[in-house]
Amino acid sequence: MKSLIICALMLSQTALAYIEYPVAKKIPQVETRFGVLIEDHYKWMENPSDPDLWSWIEEQKAVTNNYLDANLSDAFAARTLEFRKLKVEQTKLTDAAEPKFALPIPFDENMTQKRFIKWETKSSNFKSNEPKTESATYAVKTQTVGNGDLSRVIITQKSDNKLVDILMVKFYQFITWADDNSFYYVSDMDQNIGGGRPALFKHTVGEIQSEDKLLLSGRSASSDLTIHQVGKNFYAQVDEFIGSLQLSTGKLTNRHIVDGEIIEMQGDLEAEATIRSFKNANYGELYKLRLRDGSRRLFVKEQDFVAESAKTLDLASTFIIGLKDGAHVAGIYNSITESMKMIDLQDGTIDLVSAKDGVLKLGFETYTQPRKVYSYDLKTLDLKVLAAQSYPIELDLDKVYYTASNGERASMWVVRKKGVKLTSKTPTILYGYGGFKSAITPAFGMYESLSWMEKGGSFVVVTLPGSLDLGNSWFQVARVGGRIHSWDSFALAAKELFRLGWTSADNIGMMGASNGGTLTAGTLQRHSDTFKAAIPIVGVMDLLNFTLFTAGKYWTEDYGNPFVEKDFRAIFPLSPYHNIERRPYPATMVMTAEFDDRVVPMHSYKYLARLQEYNTSDAPILLYNKEWGGHGRASGSARESSKYVAAFYTFFAQQLGL
Template identity: 30%
Template sequence: MRTRATLAALLGTAAMTLSGPLIAQEAPLSYPATETVDTVEEQFGVKVADPYRWLENDVRVDPKVAAWVESQNKVTDAYLETLPGRAALATRMRALYDYARTGVPEVAGNRYFFTRNAGLQNQAVLYVKDGANGAERVLIDPNGWAKDGATALDAWVPSEDGSKLIYSIQDGGSDWRTVKILDVATGKPLDDEVKWVKFSALEWDKAGKGFYYSRFPEPDKEGEFQSLNTNQEIRYHAIGTPQSADPLIYATPQEPQLNHSAQVSDDGSFLLVTSSSGTDERYRLTMIDLDGTKASTSQRVIVPELVNDWQMIGMAGDRIYFVTNKDAPRLRIVSMARNGNEASIETVVPEGEAVIAGASVVGGKLVANYLQDARNVVKLFDLAGKPMGELPLPGIGSVGGFEGDLDSKETFFAYSSFNRPTTIYRYDLTSGQVSPWAEPKLAFNPDDYAVEQRFYASKDGTKVPMFIVRKKTVTGPAPTLLYGYGGFNISVLPGFSPTRLAWLEQGGVYAQASLRGGGEYGKAWHDAGRLANKQNVFDDFIAAGEYLIKQGVTGKDQLAIEGRSNGGLLVGAVVNQRPDLFSAAHAAVGVMDMLRFDRFTAGRYWVDDYGYPNKEADFRTLLTYSPYHTIRKADYPAVMVSTADTDDRVVPGHSFKYTARLQATQAGDKPHLIRIETRAGHGSGKPTDKIIEEFSDIYAFLAHFTGLKIAGE
């Protein structure tokens, strides 16, 4: 856990009392001195200074960077200790987290596998039941794997008969995974261990004798968390053999930039390899015939070009079903003969007004999950594409699940919304009945909160949807937290968060804008917010803030913003562009140096959305909004940057460099701090204790600068 420092030696003069929604005056913080280097590189006739280049070094390897991190955390911790309401927020968040959270079950053989967190466990536990009415028992409990709770159970896949289970382990938040196998009857792991797995599906063969996985070459120690991910391979692991004996199934050494993922067909007759070069849904499909556990040496490419999205969703007879955006920007469902190819596809469910977010072939039906104005609608079809109605949902929210086979009699799905935690439902595929399977018991009343969706105009007139959530008793301008992402075709949907609810309980408002660059309206919406169009995302977010103020949802000095990852880039960019609009900002695990993002770990994939820094047109666009390079002398809002030392997705050097430059610039007297977590990564696998500690810190900071009064201060 992060250590707490005392205040006296670091802050100098004590903070003055509140006056109105904001602090009347605070003594400027004394930040640690950060060494600068004379690094200037000329690109396309532009000289670009990078005085904090040394902060890109791995904090676990470079003692100088480690010392800088320690000094920054001391200042941040000392400041956080002065904030009223922080302890009260942590107490309330802990209470709101204390309810059973169950995952969508998966049925294999006669067994039901599912995860559950009893409430305050750091990691969810995997359970199994023998039969629908059998007694549940613990299969894997990761809570004893590490003293700090930061080693997590990641993916888990039962064999078709439910007798064995592949599972992957995530340590300290890293993207690297270690894969093991469990005997379900005894609950004991086998001796098998597979390492250097990342961005991988785990696929059993039909006989349950082994599995297919994707891995990268083993990196050297210094490059473990920073080196570029290239030359991914698909291999097969047979139970009881060492990883060194795993045969190579598929690789493209002539195209080292390609990633490869394996999927075994429903009938077990072939392996579908999906290859991609970046974050775009542009895939090449290669079919490899299987004879039991043996892969054929002959390979047949059925989709050769990296142009369109292709998702295999199941089989019926000799027909393979896909969701694709080929000639359908909002996607359609098609089928292909077992011996067919891209040219022979037939439309089953045509493109509609709403975007298909996912689909499955289950129980003799097609279940299609649509995105309609950034919320889910589930439609049913027969296998010929004939409509069979909609699945009733409890309200405005998001759903996921619907796994199963062609002959399944039941399937399960999860539903959640801003004011309703995840509930698991069982859908009877024969009768059509939907019934709750796992309902949480809550420490609050969901009906106390209003969820509405509005549409506002961006700078160029584009209508952008935004959800607004608040207690029904909150009227008039109130402290507001605005969240956004806007990138990589990712849709930001309604969902429940105990930490966010703690903000709402205090009388705060939460707003979530569905910015361009996301996937809410299909390919055109994504394209309108990337590459040369990236400024549209920032304009959308700025317009959202202006709308909230103009409509009286929040006041001029009551607006905070937050974003994570690509959303951290969003926050950094808009704070530089409109520092006058916001009172406080939280930029989490953000991409902050847009001229060097492609040099580390997964960064090379992001060129699909951001462009290539070594191409002149892209370089000039990136330089216009790169948060690290566009910090300026102005009266900035209070800024909290957060990252983690084991983030090997967006390496923490982005946040380190941005913070150092912000602190060194005459950017106003409000604090500009960084919170650096240890034994944590980009977000997944983070233990409950760390989540509560982090968000009580962050939300106390945002509340302080928006005037949100925390009960119990």
């Protein structure tokens, strides 16, 4: 390993004009797959125990620390912590409007095992009056490891809080207690890396975890297993089927094909699943599947939005949250009149707080409005504010449209501090995701951008192919080889901002996290002259081997399977790591975390090493490696996670002239 040398031809006190990077060793390795030669000289970086890797990482960290303006970084970190503290305080105020919140539907950047988040009652949130939901003797707590997929299940005695047992589980879901000493849970069969199948287990407190009784499992590593409770009965969704589950034996009976995605389970009289199906409708239809006999009926015809969640209110009424044009809409569907009454909440993110005595309590926030809690009277249709958050910063917003690469019109949201006039010199960050059916719905200070906008920068969120914003076709067009539609559309959104005179190629940067990191790297490869700077965060960079690591086995619906020839031939020309060319690249900071078990950091390490090797420009190519952190930006200690956020805004500030 070559020692670190940093040459100091100073452009300013905070930026280096030339950097000599630590040299990563290269071990020649060539694989032939489906007749195609694949060179991968940095494959050795896939071994996290290699001492040369950690020496190289430490040297890279020194380069990055020398490059980033320490004073600016400290200022961003301090403001990030202040805004976070204010967020906690403000949340307490709005939560006071209703102490028991349901699960919201935020944008999830983390490519979870579930493709989208649902707020209906889940099996881990049973009502307290259901039998066996608690043990008289023991308490069960879950502690996430690295803010990713691996968790510790910590079991203590209620009497004295004494620790009596610990399980290590992956994709964990608590189900219920079997008796006072044993409980059921769902976890991946392999808690370490790759290859496992989701399974239902029974664990007895104090017994060795390897002796847990296996009751039910999916067929393959890419299977899904979800346990639902309706009243006192349990149902299991395994792969494409759902059936009645006898917990004690794992026996599944009366199985029925789901043929869609279950967005609610309910059963006042008898158990029914509400299923979203795109089979006959681009924006989807909702069906009811009666679990007793498998009868299926159309419940809600296709609307002008994609239904994300449903909550049955009574025999006639269902509350539905939908996705439309980059934001949520909500309404009450009357199954008798077959009509939808929309609630007047626009261009924001909506979640159901509670539904009681004919009154809904709804959470709502936009890019410019912090969270509010409303009451909505189902009889009078009155919508009233119960509680509201307030921040010492006001924001302006423009919602504009651009034409995506497949010819469809899509939205983007341009946010900045109130009074900031947009010009061709405005420092601008373009943010997106573009995959896994996940839409970015509005949030105040998206991606902790308040400190950036406070200094005069613009933050732009782009609606991209790969989500469900424009229906199932919008998702399908960006799958596998069609991923270029997400990447090309990201660049087209930037060019629309140029046309409007709101920024320029010299003043714009792009970033995204997880699949958004892949988006950033892919766009960088195809449109490097469109951006001055780029920050791919915890991205999937090696699209030819991602299935071999941790949660990668669940991503083939989007990326394709690189070990299936048809998919491989579509993926190979797109894999960000494998397609880096010897040419000039803009300033880039690749960000990852040491304990990311969702997208393992080897993706970023290999990508960074090759990008440094092949870049012919003087622009910096840096690595930011978060210590003791996981996949999410807020993982790790408050200090380290605030430094992480400060790092990308500091880098953009230096590159874009903030």
